[in-house]
Amino acid sequence: MGSLRPCTLVDQEALLAWLLDAVRRLDGVRVLTGRPVVAPLLSDGRVVGVELDDGTELQGELVVACDGRASLLRRKAGLELTQLGKPMTVHWFRLLTAAAEPVADWLKGQFVTILGGGDSLALYASVYGGVQLGWVQDPSAPVPSSSADWRERWAQASPERLASLLRACPLQAIQGPVRLPVQVGRLEHWWQPGLLLLGDAAHPMSPVRAQGINMALRDALLAARQLLPALGQGNTAGLDRALAAISAARLIEIRRIQASQTRELARADLLRHNGWLRQVLAASAGWSGPLLAQRWQADQAVLRQGCGTVELTLPPDAMMG
Template sequence: MITERTRVCIVGGGPAGVMLGLLLARGGIDVIVLEKHADFFRDFRGDTVHPSTLNVIDQLGLRAEFDAIPHAPLHTLDAVIDGVRVHAIDFGSLPAPNRFVTLMPQWDLLDMLAGAARRHPTFRLLMGADVTGTITEGGRIVGVEAQTSDGALRVEADLTIGADGRGSTVRNSLGLVAVEYGVPIDVAWFRIPRPVDPLPDTLIWGSPTAMLVTIPRPGYLQCGMLIPKGSFDSIRAVGIEGFRARIAAAAPRLAGVARELASFEDVKLLSVQIDRLRRWWRPGALCIGDAAHAMSPIFGVGINYAVQDAVAAANLLIPVLNHPAAPPAAIDRALGALQRRRALPTALMQRIQRIAHGVIGSGGGLHLLHNPPTRRERMVMRVAIPTARPILARIVGYGFRPERIRSGARP
């Protein structure tokens, strides 16, 4: 067995893990990040980068690198409901310069962050390292064990971070219990070509029988069909023609390109869940991101809340970890402080997501507007939606309690 020693071991190379690894390394902390896959390429990972995350990227001095990666800025978030286009959210009311969300494949974002982290000698990223469990000594977590292509690996650490997603091995190994909130939908994830005729960027298409999310990427649309939870097998049984019909029902303008979807081999199931740990930490170990709180895809906040966790963790931990003689109790106090800081913002956003799921229902369809809209619906669109736009822009763009990097986490 190979044994490594580090100050902090982070399990999971997603947005929370790589961002925290970068921040700790910039703060002079020795850190190892373990990612079980050989690369970052996973098509079902979230793409939405919000103003809160763009502000962090600006603080890190990485904006030029970020802008060099192909991405699709959206200054408004539009929905088409029963053929009626609704300009639901306008980020123009937010402070400059980041008055938009942008859609960037998550693997590109992670490659950029990992590249920046590798420029620091205290950072190591080990790909293909599948963590099997944590190591406990005297009631304290002191590292993890993993399997790699070179055999068994033991990483000893003063602090172990579980950033390994909603199926977290670290969370399970620590025996941490999550409160689960029922979500009535799943998402069937696929891609189709962009239509030949230009199509305005639209995130949500809804009809009384189907709902579809479309994420613009260079040359194609990454799509998510909302379906009732547990219904994927029955939808597959109907056949690909029936699935294409669901796409056309939600977004008639995509009916032509939907024919390019050859079979269900090109459709992946994303199980949607919302949960939150009662306690995020044990002595010597902490969970952040989806490992601490699985978020719904609603509003695309998952990446951004993971990044906010990472920034808050770095702000609290770097001053402690930079003292080699800091007692374990001091580290644990920082872990407790992290949960106290991030638990309420997470709970508030999850509450809003659950309200939105109550409106969406089981994902079988959505009937909010007539076409043409009734007089009452026109009044709502003219008065209520413009009033709500800046509030929604603030909540979606920043979430609750957005974090900024403190000086100790910068060069």
């Protein structure tokens, strides 16, 4: 893909467990899990904490909402997302290890996308072993009702060799589907007095080129740097200025990444819905393929490297307080 660094698949659960473990070891940190926030606490138009589902109230100088694409705190704050593109649904499957081996061999370590007939299919070797398979379609489109029907649907969309490998995959080796609705969007302001939204809560990301976690981590890094000098000063105006600065600084990259993802999706849509275009490209692949690949790879740079750098290190004593 022309990247400066190899693309690395990371086990999300392991990453989260590792981060949580690191956080637990910091002084002054209390971690509560399985205790959802049900409402912000307000005082004089300022968010001053949160209420948990058991009625516990947690007070704080600042609430950082990282509660994902359906963010409750975003909704409670009355912040409206600008919706980007049309919604789609991804149905995720996993083909379990031994049975999926022939499909994994066919993939040769590549991420493969198959476009056609209005839907699309993506496959890659899973970090958990076996093969991860995503079926993308319009939310209103009918879905197969059994694993056998799903398997046949994938096979019909696939080239001959892959189709026969998929048909040979035993039904009991198919795990799923997990249905994930995808709605992409962003807030133009990520904050209110005493409240900052980060990650998908501020900008639900498309799965295209798998940038959602990168963007959420980059938000957190920049926020940490800006917030450290502003917290604990008893200066709410100064804190709010830091929140506005974080939102403005991160929006620049988020806008560019989401625009690149939208372009990529538009190309996929064009190919998906135009059989004649797929035929022309397939027929001319010998000479047009390398040219298109070069052009496409150049376009991928921003989706692979991000826009610019975010400082990775915090000031030396930053994590002690």
